[in-house]
Amino acid sequence: MSSDGVVKVEAADMGRRRFLTTTTTVVGAIGAVYVAVPFLSSWMPSKKALAAGAPVEADISKLQLGQAIKVEWRGKSVIIIRRSEEVINNLSLVEDVLADPNSEVVEQQPDYANNQYRSINKEFLVLLSWCTHLGCSPTYTPEVKADWSGGFICPCHGSKFDMAGRVHQGMPAPTNLIVPPHQYLSESRILIGVDEGEQA
Numbered sequence: 001m002s003s004d005g006v007v008k009v010e011a012a013d014m015g016r017r018r019f020l021t022t023t024t025t026v027v028g029a030i031g032a033v034y035v036a037v038p039f040l041s042s043w044m045p046s047k048k049a050l051a052a053g054a055p056v057e058a059d060i061s062k063l064q065l066g067q068a069i070k071v072e073w074r075g076k077s078v079i080i081i082r083r084s085e086e087v088i089n090n091l092s093l094v095e096d097v098l099a100d101p102n103s104e105v106v107e108q109q110p111d112y113a114n115n116q117y118r119s120i121n122k123e124f125l126v127l128l129s130w131c132t133h134l135g136c137s138p139t140y141t142p143e144v145k146a147d148w149s150g151g152f153i154c155p156c157h158g159s160k161f162d163m164a165g166r167v168h169q170g171m172p173a174p175t176n177l178i179v180p181p182h183q184y185l186s187e188s189r190i191l192i193g194v195d196e197g198e199q200a
């Protein structure tokens, strides 16, 4: 990895995805674990890639349970979190407090993420870190407390979202957080900006 956090595509991958090198920016997680806040790191793609709205590749190979990484795509942060089995199982237990537990506002996620987990792979959640009220970046707050089952809290006007990005009832934010188009290039690499099944 270079000093600016950009990971070079391994030589073994070059043949298969050589064409991606001009249109995507590869970002990835590093091994360092932050004690208090479980973000691994976040990086900015090149200005050229941002300007072009290019897809962004995220390396999730080092992401531990409960941790998150952020990547930048089209001027917005995309957050990827890795959920434990317990967190996944608890998703069905909080539905009574949610405004749209079944993702009936279909614009908020692609069809392939319109499911109980709002994801392709239930272990990994991919969201725009962009509050659906006025666009602030909700804070990833996974620690469970007596009155909080984990999720995201918007620092601007207090909107709360669960561990699938589903908004709680009675919040300023009207809808669930957006799942951006994405696809898996492998078990450990997600391409943000291209829908599943479409040519990257």
Ligand code: FES
Pocket (backbone or CB within 6 Å): 131, 132, 133, 134, 135, 136, 154, 155, 156, 157, 158, 159, 172, 173
């Ligand atoms: S911008 Fe998030 S609650 Fe207002």
